[in-house]
Amino acid sequence: MPADALLALEPRKTPVQARSAVTVQSISEATIQVLLSQGAERLTTTRVAERAGVSVGTLYQYYPNKRSLLFAVLENHLNKVAARVEAVCESARHKPLAGMIQEMAEAFVDAKMERADISVALYRISTGLGGPLLVKQVGQRLRRAVEAMLGTATDAKSPPDKFAVEIMLSAMGGAMRSLLEAGSNPSPATVRKAREQLVLLCQSYMAAATAKRV
Amino acid sequence: MPADALLALEPRKTPVQARSAVTVQSISEATIQVLLSQGAERLTTTRVAERAGVSVGTLYQYYPNKRSLLFAVLENHLNKVAARVEAVCESARHKPLAGMIQEMAEAFVDAKMERADISVALYRISTGLGGPLLVKQVGQRLRRAVEAMLGTATDAKSPPDKFAVEIMLSAMGGAMRSLLEAGSNPSPATVRKAREQLVLLCQSYMAAATAKRV
Amino acid sequence: MPADALLALEPRKTPVQARSAVTVQSISEATIQVLLSQGAERLTTTRVAERAGVSVGTLYQYYPNKRSLLFAVLENHLNKVAARVEAVCESARHKPLAGMIQEMAEAFVDAKMERADISVALYRISTGLGGPLLVKQVGQRLRRAVEAMLGTATDAKSPPDKFAVEIMLSAMGGAMRSLLEAGSNPSPATVRKAREQLVLLCQSYMAAATAKRV
Amino acid sequence: MPADALLALEPRKTPVQARSAVTVQSISEATIQVLLSQGAERLTTTRVAERAGVSVGTLYQYYPNKRSLLFAVLENHLNKVAARVEAVCESARHKPLAGMIQEMAEAFVDAKMERADISVALYRISTGLGGPLLVKQVGQRLRRAVEAMLGTATDAKSPPDKFAVEIMLSAMGGAMRSLLEAGSNPSPATVRKAREQLVLLCQSYMAAATAKRV
DNA sequence: CATGAATGAGGTTTCATTCAT
DNA sequence: TATGAATGAAACCTCATTCAT
Numbered sequence: 001m002p003a004d005a006l007l008a009l010e011p012r013k014t015p016v017q018a019r020s021a022v023t024v025q026s027i028s029e030a031t032i033q034v035l036l037s038q039g040a041e042r043l044t045t046t047r048v049a050e051r052a053g054v055s056v057g058t059l060y061q062y063y064p065n066k067r068s069l070l071f072a073v074l075e076n077h078l079n080k081v082a083a084r085v086e087a088v089c090e091s092a093r094h095k096p097l098a099g100m101i102q103e104m105a106e107a108f109v110d111a112k113m114e115r116a117d118i119s120v121a122l123y124r125i126s127t128g129l130g131g132p133l134l135v136k137q138v139g140q141r142l143r144r145a146v147e148a149m150l151g152t153a154t155d156a157k158s159p160p161d162k163f164a165v166e167i168m169l170s171a172m173g174g175a176m177r178s179l180l181e182a183g184s185n186p187s188p189a190t191v192r193k194a195r196e197q198l199v200l201l202c203q204s205y206m207a208a209a210t211a212k213r214v
Numbered sequence: 215m216p217a218d219a220l221l222a223l224e225p226r227k228t229p230v231q232a233r234s235a236v237t238v239q240s241i242s243e244a245t246i247q248v249l250l251s252q253g254a255e256r257l258t259t260t261r262v263a264e265r266a267g268v269s270v271g272t273l274y275q276y277y278p279n280k281r282s283l284l285f286a287v288l289e290n291h292l293n294k295v296a297a298r299v300e301a302v303c304e305s306a307r308h309k310p311l312a313g314m315i316q317e318m319a320e321a322f323v324d325a326k327m328e329r330a331d332i333s334v335a336l337y338r339i340s341t342g343l344g345g346p347l348l349v350k351q352v353g354q355r356l357r358r359a360v361e362a363m364l365g366t367a368t369d370a371k372s373p374p375d376k377f378a379v380e381i382m383l384s385a386m387g388g389a390m391r392s393l394l395e396a397g398s399n400p401s402p403a404t405v406r407k408a409r410e411q412l413v414l415l416c417q418s419y420m421a422a423a424t425a426k427r428v
Numbered sequence: 429m430p431a432d433a434l435l436a437l438e439p440r441k442t443p444v445q446a447r448s449a450v451t452v453q454s455i456s457e458a459t460i461q462v463l464l465s466q467g468a469e470r471l472t473t474t475r476v477a478e479r480a481g482v483s484v485g486t487l488y489q490y491y492p493n494k495r496s497l498l499f500a501v502l503e504n505h506l507n508k509v510a511a512r513v514e515a516v517c518e519s520a521r522h523k524p525l526a527g528m529i530q531e532m533a534e535a536f537v538d539a540k541m542e543r544a545d546i547s548v549a550l551y552r553i554s555t556g557l558g559g560p561l562l563v564k565q566v567g568q569r570l571r572r573a574v575e576a577m578l579g580t581a582t583d584a585k586s587p588p589d590k591f592a593v594e595i596m597l598s599a600m601g602g603a604m605r606s607l608l609e610a611g612s613n614p615s616p617a618t619v620r621k622a623r624e625q626l627v628l629l630c631q632s633y634m635a636a637a638t639a640k641r642v
Numbered sequence: 643m644p645a646d647a648l649l650a651l652e653p654r655k656t657p658v659q660a661r662s663a664v665t666v667q668s669i670s671e672a673t674i675q676v677l678l679s680q681g682a683e684r685l686t687t688t689r690v691a692e693r694a695g696v697s698v699g700t701l702y703q704y705y706p707n708k709r710s711l712l713f714a715v716l717e718n719h720l721n722k723v724a725a726r727v728e729a730v731c732e733s734a735r736h737k738p739l740a741g742m743i744q745e746m747a748e749a750f751v752d753a754k755m756e757r758a759d760i761s762v763a764l765y766r767i768s769t770g771l772g773g774p775l776l777v778k779q780v781g782q783r784l785r786r787a788v789e790a791m792l793g794t795a796t797d798a799k800s801p802p803d804k805f806a807v808e809i810m811l812s813a814m815g816g817a818m819r820s821l822l823e824a825g826s827n828p829s830p831a832t833v834r835k836a837r838e839q840l841v842l843l844c845q846s847y848m849a850a851a852t853a854k855r856v
Numbered sequence: 857c858a859t860g861a862a863t864g865a866g867g868t869t870t871c872a873t874t875c876a877t
Numbered sequence: 878t879a880t881g882a883a884t885g886a887a888a889c890c891t892c893a894t895t896c897a898t
Binding site for chain 3: 870
């Protein structure tokens with residue numbers, strides 16, 4: 001993996017004037033709008049700029065290329081989801097294992113579902129160099145938050161297993177992706193059931209994985 | 215999603231002559247080669263034809279457009295994986311639940327890992343119109359095979375739950391995807407551990423999901 | 429100087445069908461037409477293709493980028509001039525020094541003047557990586573031809589000096605460039621005088637440089 | 643060539659304040675820096691301003707457009723070279739022809755070599771509207787200086803020939819250009835030899851051209 | 857005066873697809 | 878049937894220049 005792979009994805013400059021902050025924000029939002037309304041294939045920098053009400057040139061003053069724009073939007077979304085789960089992990093410490101897991105899993109499902117459309121749209125662009133890497137990084141961050149939480153479980157038999165936590169998180173992610181990509185707009189009933197089942201999946205797996213460690 | 219979305223993706227003609235079959239096969243293989251060596255972005259019909267040793271015109275005699283080509287390759291891969299898991303599900307009937315699940319999960323992991331490179335390459339193109347739909351279809355097929363197997367479990371407390379099986383399969387798929395996309399070539403040790411953990415994940419979840427039904 | 433600097437300037441493919449040879453030729457000619465009619469700044473690949481009566485895509489099938497196109501045209505012109513001077517050098521062997529020089533210098537002036545417009549146009553593009561290198565190469569080639577000729581002079585006092593020959597050639601080139609760039613279309617009288625003076629310049633310098641060697 | 647071709651190239655305002663002079667100077671230097679480090683193709687007004695430590699807007703307060711900036715830099719360089727040669731022509735009066743020529747030619751070579759990098763950089767921009775014209779003007783100025791000098795030669799057989807002087811100067815210029823563009827940084831030995839040979843070239847040519855006039 | 861965000865025409869290049877040979 | 882030259886719409890991106898702050 002080239003060391004400078006992510007270099008070209010860095011935003012180009014930090015706005016110093018007030019008005020440009022607005023511009024950057026509007027470009028970011030326009031990207032999602034276009035992604036949702038036209039699809040990933042029809043997302044062009046020109047269209048994004050148009051939607052944002054600025055010229056292409058302006059877009060390129062803040063993002064060195066198209067990929068960096070998509071990358072920034074993806075990063076932003078993943079960070080939001082991660083932050084939310086981390087917050088829950090923080091507040092769910094010092095409880096029994098099952099309760100912790102439940103809160104964490106539900107937070108994950110809710111975060112993804114809240115902006116289901118964005119989630120689906122971003123699956124389309126999470127491919128390609130940089131995407132998986134970013135997903136991995138955020139995954140690690142989430143794992144650490146979960147591990148820290150699990151370490152405070154009032155009924156833990158043994159410290160949590162790093163690999164197992166990763167498996168659990170990616171399994172949840174995969175199930176959610178499958179659900180979201182299957183058809184647009186799952187019914188509330190489906191969502192409720194999914195949440196319930198994912199909680200069960202995580203709880204039973206964590207219980208089994210922890211027990212095994214004895 | 216329009217009803218005829220998949221119509222345009224069907225291969226143009228069924229090869230009746232031996233020569234045609236060879237050509238189609240070489241194009242299909244070339245697609246994967248190019249995908250692996252150049253990436254999805256640099257996969258062009260011209261390059262595929264070149265690699266296959268035919269002209270672009272010939273390629274278009276067998277596939278109406280680029281998407282149908284990618285679709286066919288993806289379909290082929292998914293079918294192979296599915297067929298393998300189905301076969302295991304068939305032969306693992308009339309055993310205790312845990313054993314069944316173990317065989318099924320291991321078959322899944324092994325099928326994906328056997329051509330890890332292809333799996334990774336195809337993740338790149340599995341997004342976009344047609345991809346998720348195909349994944350969903352093959353998922354249903356797999357689910358039925360698993361359900362049929364589970365129904366013969368010698369120690370089943372209750373009939374299996376449709377939604378739960380789907381969750382289990384997509385969770386496994388997500389975990390594998392995460393593993394494969396994380397870094398190229400996971401070590402044998404990692405693979406072994408992943409297999410073991412995924413077996414545990416599926417077993418514990420199925421046990422919990424089945425018990426709950428009582 | 430990067431070793432692969434000239435790699436990207438190589439024409440992309442050799443035409444195998446008869447019609448494409450025509451295409452390549454017409455693109456090459458169109459380049460000069462545009463250069464003459466619009467100037468170097470307004471020379472765009474689109475305009476060249478238009479003038480050639482083909483599409484841009486066709487242009488790019490034969491030249492990997494704009495620079496390679498300009499490079500090829502420049503190369504072609506320089507080769508023509510060089511070939512002409514070489515031919516004269518060949519046929520002027522075994523004569524007295526002054527006569528040799530006269531024939532050579534006159535051939536040079538005539539070759540440049542014959543297509544004065546092209547010469548001027550090409551000065552505009554002979555700049556940039558690749559241009560000076562090419563000029564240098566052709567210069568070396570010319571120098572060798574001149575050296576070989578001088579070696580057969582019936583009244584040579586000593587073998588010719590490599591560096592001096594280079595100086596002479598580049599001096600002639602510089603004088604011609606100055607003349608051509610000064611104003612468009614020098615009068616026949618001016619050309620006659622320039623030819624005469626350049627002959628004198630070369631003769632006197634060669635005489636002096638040869639004598640010095642004793 | 644339109645009569646007002648050079649009108650737009652005049653610097654916009656004459657710096658009257660000390661601060662302005664510093665700014666103009668830094669912009670001028672930055673232009674050469676960028677030209678040397680990035681090449682003519684990558685020379686943009688923004689980059690120049692950046693390097694100069696000012697904003698683009700400021701740059702445009704002193705130069706109406708990009709061309710005028712380049713023009714000014716080129717003009718400045720040519721004027722320096724010309725002034726130096728003129729000075730030598732002034733001080734070398736009333737000597738024998740050969741001595742005069744030697745001093746003049748050596749001054750020319752030294753002036754060019756002193757900032758060889760700048761010379762090379764400026765070749766890149768000396769093409770295009772305004773460039774050749776400027777070169778021609780400075781050439782005339784030099785020619786007059788040389789003519790004036792030659793008229794005082796203690797051993798002159800006849801008054802110097804206008805056209806011949808022009809030929810001599812442009813020949814020297816061409817030889818120097820060839821030398822500088824051939825490879826970066828000619829060795830001191832090469833420079834010494836070049837100086838020597840150019841002196842010889844000019845001496846022998848002037849001697850021949852003068853003699854012929856008798 | 858200086859700043860630098862914004863502009864947008866226009867440049868280069870790619871690539872899915874067609875069709876005469 | 879196979880070929881591959883030709884197409885041309887459309888993508889990405891640059892940069893000289895302006896003008897509100």
